[in-house]
Amino acid sequence: MKLGRKFLLITTLIVSVALAACGNNAKETEKSSPSASPSASAGSSASSGAESGEVIEVSTVSQSDPYLKFDEGESWEKNSIYDAYEKDIGVKITNKWIADVTQFKEKVKITIASDDLPDFLMVNATQLKELTEADMIMDLTELYEQYATDETKKFLTMDGGLQMKTATFDGKLMGIPSSYNPYQYQNLYVRTDWLKELNLPEPKTMADLVAVSEAFKAKNPGGKSTTYGLAVSKNPFSIETGVTGLRAFLNGYHAYENIWIDDGNGGLVNSDIQPEVKQALAALQDMFKKGLIDPEFAVKDTEKAAELLYDDGIGMVFGATWTPAQLVKGAVKDGKIVQEWGVFPIPSVDGNPARPQIGIGVDEYYVISKKAKHPEGVIKLLNQWIVVDNHPTEDQKVYGYGKDRVEKGSNYWLLNPLRVGKQLDNNGEILPKAIETKDASILQTQDQKNRYERAMKFVDGDTSMWWEYLISGPKGAFSYGPEIQKNKQYMQNKFYGAPTPTMVDRQEILTKKRDEVYFKIMMNQVSVDEFDKFVEEWKKLGGDEITKEVNEWYSANK
Amino acid sequence: MDKTAFGRRFVRDFLTNKYLYAMMIPVIAYYLIFQYTPMYGVLIAFKNYVPAKGILGSPWVGLDHFQAFFDSYYFLRVLSNTIIISVYSLLFEFPAPIILALMINEVRSRRYKKFVQTVTYMPYFISMIVIAGLIRDFTDSGGVINTLYSYFGGDGTSMLQHAGLFRPIYILSEIWQKIGWESIIYLAALMGIDQDQYEAARIDGAGRLKQIWYVTLPGILPTIVILFILRVGNLLNVGFEKIILLYNPITYETADVISSFVYRKGLLEFNWSYSTSVGVFNSVINLTLLVLANWLSRKVTKNSLW
Numbered sequence A: 001m002k003l004g005r006k007f008l009l010i011t012t013l014i015v016s017v018a019l020a021a022c023g024n025n026a027k028e029t030e031k032s033s034p035s036a037s038p039s040a041s042a043g044s045s046a047s048s049g050a051e052s053g054e055v056i057e058v059s060t061v062s063q064s065d066p067y068l069k070f071d072e073g074e075s076w077e078k079n080s081i082y083d084a085y086e087k088d089i090g091v092k093i094t095n096k097w098i099a100d101v102t103q104f105k106e107k108v109k110i111t112i113a114s115d116d117l118p119d120f121l122m123v124n125a126t127q128l129k130e131l132t133e134a135d136m137i138m139d140l141t142e143l144y145e146q147y148a149t150d151e152t153k154k155f156l157t158m159d160g161g162l163q164m165k166t167a168t169f170d171g172k173l174m175g176i177p178s179s180y181n182p183y184q185y186q187n188l189y190v191r192t193d194w195l196k197e198l199n200l201p202e203p204k205t206m207a208d209l210v211a212v213s214e215a216f217k218a219k220n221p222g223g224k225s226t227t228y229g230l231a232v233s234k235n236p237f238s239i240e241t242g243v244t245g246l247r248a249f250l251n252g253y254h255a256y257e258n259i260w261i262d263d264g265n266g267g268l269v270n271s272d273i274q275p276e277v278k279q280a281l282a283a284l285q286d287m288f289k290k291g292l293i294d295p296e297f298a299v300k301d302t303e304k305a306a307e308l309l310y311d312d313g314i315g316m317v318f319g320a321t322w323t324p325a326q327l328v329k330g331a332v333k334d335g336k337i338v339q340e341w342g343v344f345p346i347p348s349v350d351g352n353p354a355r356p357q358i359g360i361g362v363d364e365y366y367v368i369s370k371k372a373k374h375p376e377g378v379i380k381l382l383n384q385w386i387v388v389d390n391h392p393t394e395d396q397k398v399y400g401y402g403k404d405r406v407e408k409g410s411n412y413w414l415l416n417p418l419r420v421g422k423q424l425d426n427n428g429e430i431l432p433k434a435i436e437t438k439d440a441s442i443l444q445t446q447d448q449k450n451r452y453e454r455a456m457k458f459v460d461g462d463t464s465m466w467w468e469y470l471i472s473g474p475k476g477a478f479s480y481g482p483e484i485q486k487n488k489q490y491m492q493n494k495f496y497g498a499p500t501p502t503m504v505d506r507q508e509i510l511t512k513k514r515d516e517v518y519f520k521i522m523m524n525q526v527s528v529d530e531f532d533k534f535v536e537e538w539k540k541l542g543g544d545e546i547t548k549e550v551n552e553w554y555s556a557n558k
Numbered sequence B: 001m002d003k004t005a006f007g008r009r010f011v012r013d014f015l016t017n018k019y020l021y022a023m024m025i026p027v028i029a030y031y032l033i034f035q036y037t038p039m040y041g042v043l044i045a046f047k048n049y050v051p052a053k054g055i056l057g058s059p060w061v062g063l064d065h066f067q068a069f070f071d072s073y074y075f076l077r078v079l080s081n082t083i084i085i086s087v088y089s090l091l092f093e094f095p096a097p098i099i100l101a102l103m104i105n106e107v108r109s110r111r112y113k114k115f116v117q118t119v120t121y122m123p124y125f126i127s128m129i130v131i132a133g134l135i136r137d138f139t140d141s142g143g144v145i146n147t148l149y150s151y152f153g154g155d156g157t158s159m160l161q162h163a164g165l166f167r168p169i170y171i172l173s174e175i176w177q178k179i180g181w182e183s184i185i186y187l188a189a190l191m192g193i194d195q196d197q198y199e200a201a202r203i204d205g206a207g208r209l210k211q212i213w214y215v216t217l218p219g220i221l222p223t224i225v226i227l228f229i230l231r232v233g234n235l236l237n238v239g240f241e242k243i244i245l246l247y248n249p250i251t252y253e254t255a256d257v258i259s260s261f262v263y264r265k266g267l268l269e270f271n272w273s274y275s276t277s278v279g280v281f282n283s284v285i286n287l288t289l290l291v292l293a294n295w296l297s298r299k300v301t302k303n304s305l306w
Helices: A002-032 A037-045 A080-089 A101-113 A125-133 A141-147 A150-155 A163-164 A191-197 A204-221 A247-253 A275-289 A302-310 A321-333 A373-390 A396-402 A427-437 A446-460 A461-472 A478-486 A501-522 A532-558 B004-015 B018-046 B050-059 B062-071 B077-094 B095-105 B109-124 B128-137 B144-151 B165-192 B195-203 B208-231 B240-248 B260-269 B272-301
Strands: A056-063 A091-099 A120-124 A187-191 A260-262 A268-270 A316-319 A341-344 A364-367
Touching: A037 B004, A056 A120, A056 A204, A080 A091, A080 A302, A080 A373, A080 A396, A091 A101, A091 A373, A091 B050, A101 A120, A101 B260, A120 A125, A141 A373, A141 A396, A187 A191, A187 A321, A191 A341, A204 A275, A204 A316, A204 A461, A204 B004, A247 A396, A268 A532, A268 B128, A275 A532, A275 B062, A302 A321, A302 A461, A316 A321, A321 A341, A321 A461, A364 A373, A373 A396, A427 A446, A427 A461, A427 B260, A446 A461, A446 B272, A501 A532, A501 B260, B004 B018, B018 B050, B018 B062, B018 B272, B062 B272, B077 B095, B077 B165, B077 B260, B095 B109, B095 B165, B095 B208, B109 B165, B128 B144, B128 B240, B165 B208, B165 B240, B195 B208, B240 B260, B260 B272
Parallel strands: A056 A091
Antiparallel strands: A120 A364, A187 A316, A187 A341, A260 A268
């Protein structure tokens, strides 16, 4: 009997482990095959609410943000911005769910896979295409025509209608582009105090860049034990790496990361396999060998890589116009400026200036579910956002700052559920001039006024606004824009259609293969000639197919 | 044994053990709701799943997705990586808790025993994200392991940047995380061994090693065999979480496994049907291996699951 009970215990334990182990399989299947049952309830959250004919309700999903600080007593459920939309345009906003930045994208995918869409939400280009093909989202052509104000229509076609075109399938408008200004260029950021200390010239060519980084490493003006020349993080070629990336480095060699460029015969070719890339990689390998690049960059994310910048270990980094907002963490300590940074255009390998690569200015779209009861409410939100973001009245400042209507760093604008940005701006022409001459009269947009105000605070001694001066001030990140713009000295992706069938199928493999080869060459694990093998393989693995499809699209859309 | 006899025995058994049966209800409910119900989703492996049409409404495509998987560029790589990692874990990770249990069993001091047990099964309760963070710190250039490793000729860079080190790191950390937890079953089995046998062995002049070899090990052999069979039945399941948290372009060639491939295909690229078919492929292989291992074990050791 005693033995029997023990045997029972052991068996129970074993069985429970066994079942747990077997369970893994089913769980995986469960993840990739979400049940379709919740579809029935999808529409219910958008309760009619129209009994009075005044307030309509639209549901969405939102991304929470650590920088969003709610006023006392406010929350995602109830806040002054949602109240303002309800009061001003009669649209009540509800959230089906809220997720933080790490979870949001995954949750959107699951929401799509389980056919549980809110009335409207933001999706990426691939999802837009998926959803259109799956017939889950609404054709907005007529809705937009009818409800969008003239201001809205003008606002979203500032770039000549390119961005709207990317959301149009067979003549049907399927999403509202979450637009931004694509004409923003990466720059090189260098420790100017170190340049001065070591008596070095400003880096104008890629050779200068290597010379400066060698000097920074050898003479070690930061006095640290760990020093490198150029800060790099683990996804250097990804568009999402705004600081510590290497796309701008490629651009310095007239090479570009995965965009479609002229082949010289009226067709398009992919930039990833061009010979210029090989040169750039050889240069990176050389820098790696000389110890100018952190040998551990492949396992460091941006924040970790940036620690070496904060810490006086590295004095040079490529980055987007907002890079100073990242650098400020190390540059200003206890209210004192301890590091001096300067902004420079991307150096070039030869006499031709480098052309920064840019996209179309839209990566994401707002789509409306086919089951939405009040799609017009979404367009009303759009109209209102454009009004309050660009020329708010005193009352409408609530949309930017909350009920107090004053800037207090709480980032209340994040609560606006549908946001589009300007497709063009003249910040680079206006701001540096205005700030240099302290002339507020030439400022045109709300954005410029905000930036001017912050830069002036810095001029008046508020060091916490150091970054804004480096972005908007004279010789700041914006200041090089107009010159590039005027000379059309940028490289814009010539393909802006929906992902082609082979792209959907193969792009991931190609990108992965590419990263593998690029990394190995950079880290000197294989010879740079491996690049030629990669080009052949790229073509065979579907690259040729994609090139064909892209060119078909190009000849139809030229 | 006719049906009525079974029925009567079941009723009697039910009445005597009614609390045990009651305790089973949540477990059975769990499996019905979370494991069996979603199983009909397996259908989408043979369909072109479109969310708006639902599982039943999506069009059939037969074995197209399987074909695409077998033909895919990375098929051989992910398959061999998966098998290698699995075999390694069978070789190194599987015996580890047995050895730990045997060692704990030999310890005389109860308090020390409890202490070791608690310490070894603690890591099991840490979330995978944190574990991955710990591993990254440990294997960093300034990390503990690297500092030691550099005395023996390591080059001192982060170990996660060496394709050749990915598998050892994966297996060793797996052992570190699970050894305590997995030893619990063996410890329970050890308690079931009749103490008289030890006494008899001692009288026959067996030392402690001999006692372990001739009494303890045979005593827990059935447990070992059954766990081994189950393990074989999971050969192709290498969890994707830890892999995707630890790999990078430099280690893809040794680290990319079927489950991380499925994750990328399914969730990152919306090929739900495709990734499900890979999952089905996995399960079929696993089930086959399980049946094989069970059959073999029944022939050889007379121990088996059924």
